[in-house]
Amino acid sequence: MSADSRAQAPGDAVLRVRDLVVRFDSGRNVVHAVNGVSLELEAGGALGLVGESGSGKSVTSLAILRLLPRHAARIAGEVWFGGRELIQLNDKEMRGLRGKEISLVPQDPMSGLNPVLTIGEQVVETIQAHEDVRRGEARRRAAELLGAVGIPRPGDQLSRYPHQFSGGMRQRVLIAIALALRPTLLIADEPTTALDVTVQAQVLELLHELTVERGTAILLISHDLGIMARMTRRIAVMYAGHVVESAPTAEVFARPYHPYTVGLLRSIPRVADVGRPLTHIAGAPPDAGRLPPGCPFAPRCAWALATCWEEMPPLAPVEAALLGGEPRPSAGTHLLACHNPVAPGEAEAGEPLRPGFRPAPPPPEYGPVTEESA
């Protein structure tokens, strides 16, 4: 009930990421994990980061939390959390924030918990690290939290160890820890990937209820477009460390403009397609240690132009012309990084429908392209 009074005015960004760049220097070569990512998440909002493995979505979230090893990762850009820029904070300030104002629900519930501490100790530790409360009081609150995430007989469970819980229950404990101090922002990195479907449904429902009830903004990372459709209001599609398309969730599904987004949506089996081959994306994602110049999707793209091989297009609002005549309410909120956007009819077909159009071949100096067969 106090959720709305706590949250800032709608439209006020909790998190604003600008041109985030993360590189890992392995001595021999440099891995370009994140290449200029910009994101915005309003208070109480739900933003999904979707992409395949290696697209940089997890590294982005770890960079926001400043959890990347300092000696290996070079980070540039800005991460604004309310009025503070996180990249510039010192470790102590960051520790004060992490767990209290920004918290994380990791993918693997077993490695997210300490196996030699009881569940109670771990929840109490989080509370006591940030608030000056007595142990008894912290334990009482811990039990309350476990109850809130649907763990039966929470008082008795405090003295049990992580291995005595099932995967779904462990993930509930991690959600309890993450929400213990009513953070403004929750980052959930593939929170249900390790769980069975029926348990996944329970955990998603819980995450949804608790974040809405408490006005917590959520940054949800997943490769599952179904989860995105259920949980988010806005989606940013990542490919090879770039955000290539970003729009309100319904827009992404109804009017995708980036060839990669179209390919992702077309790769999912649909009832209408039974018996027919899926429209897959040929080739494989590029190696982040040897990123091509230009748009990293060009080697797999059926819409590629000559300029795609040379220059990465910036992420900008889809032009009014493309949205067709009347400016729609969503105009300006649909961002795209593409030289040659997919036309609506083409999205349904899964291929360009312009007479005589052929994707531009790689320039001769480009070298061998992707080799996964089509």
Place this chain on the structure above:
Amino acid sequence: MTEAPRSAGEPAPQSGSGPALLDVQDLRVHFPVTRGTVFRRTVGHVHAVDGVTLQLAAAETVGLVGESGSGKTTLGRAIVGLIPPTSGTILFRGRALDAKDGGYRAERTQLQMVFQDPMASLDPKWRAGASIAEPLRVNHIGTRAERRQRIRDLLEVVGLSPAHARRYPHELSGGQRQRVGLARALALNPAVIVADEAVSALDVSIRAQIINLLQQLQRELGLSYLFIAHDLAAVRHLSDRVAVMYLGEIVEQGGAADLYADPRHPYTVSLLSAVPVPDPSAEARRERIILPGDPPNPASPPPGCRFHTRCWLRRQLGSPERCAVEEPAPRHVSAGHTAACHFADEVPGRAAGTEAGQTAGPAS
């Protein structure tokens, strides 16, 4: 083990699109649970597969779905002979597959398996070509030169180039490794491939490539698949028929379209309703059935119907005693469609099943 073959007059209880190529009758696989290190004693059994009857016709795909611990992997492994069954029969082309039978090995080559994690199922110290040729070497098929030619042909069949034969697994991408795993499974010209979560570890765009390849190979080579997966949309896409497992038993079985549109077992209904659908407006409209709790321990399955402890339908019906005491037998609910539920007729079928597995794409 000795198995009594099905009596001659008895018709096959489940007919697919043709005569059964593979006929699994009342198969059970129990694993002993032991205590003690010096004096090991058996304190119980995990009933991983507990009385499964399943047919697979030529060129047919049967999808096998269920959650972890439902026994679907154990069933697949028992069929290809990686795990000895505790009891029951596996008939292949009408002949029982029996470890003591001399013909077993020859028949076995007709049943091959593709695993979930190709990084774990390929030897990291072997080049891809050596892995693909291993089944040929083991069975003394062909000369070295003939095997080399066969490797080249197989690589082409799965969409790789001959150069890939020289690569080590770590030099291949995930999709390429899975193609090598497929090439190895195809080396002996099998009739049946058991694909155990063969596309689950792959990224969305690569998964679509492998699904397409599986369908293409089926068309060209007339393969039958037992496609084991938890991805209900992929199962729907590939399968002619689908079997749903819960705690070692098949609780529902039927034609893919029929079962997804009109599920008759409450577990299938909740499974289909739990899967998030990539369509925001459908997601907003859908009624979801959230099952309470986790699947029970297969070492001590609940008495009566194994699903009764989590069953939403039983609660709706005022928790009838029958579910807790009497194990339901599979009942015919429509043509080629069985459900093991006392109250299958009470399931508001089309209500819940319709959206799941049907996923809307762009601008549809």
